[in-house]
Amino acid sequence: MSEIAQMDLNPRGAVKSESPLAMARVNVALASSARDAGVVVREKPFLGHLVLRGNAQDEAFRGGVERVLGLALPLALGPVARDESRGVSIQWMSPDEWLIVVPAGLEFEAEAALRRELSGHYAVMNTSGGQTVLELTGPKVRELLMKCTPYDVHPRAFPVGKGISSVFAKGSAVIRRVDEERWELVIRRSFADYLYSWILDAAEEFGVFVAPAEPAGSAERRIVREVAVEGH
Amino acid sequence: MLHIYCPHCAEYREEEEFRPKGEAHIARPVEPEATSDEDWGNYLFFRKNPRGLHHELWYHAAGCRKFFNITRDTVSYQIHETYKVGQQPSVTKQASSSKGAAK
Numbered sequence: 594m595s596e597i598a599q600m601d602l603n604p605r606g607a608v609k610s611e612s613p614l615a616m617a618r619v620n621v622a623l624a625s626s627a628r629d630a631g632v633v634v635r636e637k638p639f640l641g642h643l644v645l646r647g648n649a650q651d652e653a654f655r656g657g658v659e660r661v662l663g664l665a666l667p668l669a670l671g672p673v674a675r676d677e678s679r680g681v682s683i684q685w686m687s688p689d690e691w692l693i694v695v696p697a698g699l700e701f702e703a704e705a706a707l708r709r710e711l712s713g714h715y716a717v718m719n720t721s722g723g724q725t726v727l728e729l730t731g732p733k734v735r736e737l738l739m740k741c742t743p744y745d746v747h748p749r750a751f752p753v754g755k756g757i758s759s760v761f762a763k764g765s766a767v768i769r770r771v772d773e774e775r776w777e778l779v780i781r782r783s784f785a786d787y788l789y790s791w792i793l794d795a796a797e798e799f800g801v802f803v804a805p806a807e808p809a810g811s812a813e814r815r816i817v818r819e820v821a822v823e824g825h
Numbered sequence: 826m827l828h829i830y831c832p833h834c835a836e837y838r839e840e841e842e843f844r845p846k847g848e849a850h851i852a853r854p855v856e857p858e859a860t861s862d863e864d865w866g867n868y869l870f871f872r873k874n875p876r877g878l879h880h881e882l883w884y885h886a887a888g889c890r891k892f893f894n895i896t897r898d899t900v901s902y903q904i905h906e907t908y909k910v911g912q913q914p915s916v917t918k919q920a921s922s923s924k925g926a927a928k
C-alpha cells in the first residue's frame with residue numbers, strides 16, 4: 594500500500610471525450626464492405642492503459658499483479674498475457690516494464706487495486722489518454738505490416754500471441770498478433786493521426802475498410818469490472 | 826543494415842531500432858571534487874576512436890529502451906558480441922592478441 598494520491602483522469606461523461614482519431618479524415622478509396630477488404634481497420638478507443646514498472650525478480654510484486662489482474666506477469670519478450678473474455682492483457686515491454694490494457698473506464702480501479710496490492714519500489718502510470726488501439730484484421734494485414742515496420746512479421750518470427758514494439762512508419766508502435774489474421778497496434782496520441790493516414794494509404798492497394806469503433810458499453814463494462822477487479 | 830542482438834529482448838533486431846551512444850565503460854570519477862580539471866575534461870569530452878575492436882554503448886530506442894554494450898570492429902563493422910551494462914566484454918584486444926600469441 595503506497596501513500597500516493599491517485600487521480601481519476603477519466604472525465605466519465607462530464608466532459609466530452611475524444612479519441613486521438615476524432616479529427617482523422619479518410620483520404621483513400623474504401624472497399625464497399627469488410628468482406629471485400631484485404632485489411633479492416635477499427636479503432637478500439639478509450640481503453641484503460643497502464644504502464645507498470647517493478648522488479649520482476651520480486652515474488653511479492655509478481656504475486657500482487659497476478660492477484661489484481663488474474664494473469665501471470667510475462668517475464669520475457671514473447672506472448673502477451675491475455676484474457677479475452679475480461680478484456681485484460683499484460684505485455685512485457687522491457688525487463689522492468691509492462692503495458693496493461695483493461696476495458697474502458699476500468700483504469701482507475703485497476704490502478705487503485707495495484708496500489709493496494711503492491712508495495713516497495715514500483716510505479717503505475719495511467720497513460721489511457723496518451724494512446725489508442727487500432728485493430729487490423731484481414732488476409733492482407735501481414736503484407737501491410739511488411740510495408741510499415743522493419744520487424745519480421747513472418748509467423749516464424751511473429752507467432753500468434755506475441756507482442757513487441759518497434760519502428761513503425763518512421764514513428765513507433767506496439768505491435769501485437771492476436772490471431773492469424775488479427776493484429777493490434779498500440780499507438781501514441783501525438784502520432785495517431787499520422788499513423789492512421791499512413792496505414793490507410795498503405796492498405797489502399799489491398800482494399801481497406803474502416804469499421805466503426807468498438808463501443809464501450811456501460812452495462813457490459815460493469816460485468817467485466819466485477820470479474821476483472823472485484824472478483825479477486 | 827546491422828542485425829543487432831538485444832540482450833534484454835533476447836532477439837535480433839534491425840539497426841533502425843537502435844541508437845549508438847559512443848564509447849562504453851566510461852567510469853565517472855568517484856570524487857568529482859578531488860578530480861583535476863584535466864581528468865574531468867578527459868572524462869567528459871575525450872573518447873577513443875580506434876581502428877578495429879571497439880566497445881560501444883547502444884540504446885534500444887524503439888524496443889525495450891534499455892542500454893547495452895556492443896563489441897564491434899570499426900573497420901569491418903562486424904559485431905562480435907552484445908552484453909548488458911555492468912558486464913564485461915569477452916572479446917577484447919588483449920584476448921585476441923593473447924590468442925594470437927598462443928598460436
Ligand SMILES: [Zn+2]
Nearest residue numbers: 831834885889
Ligand atoms: Zn531490447
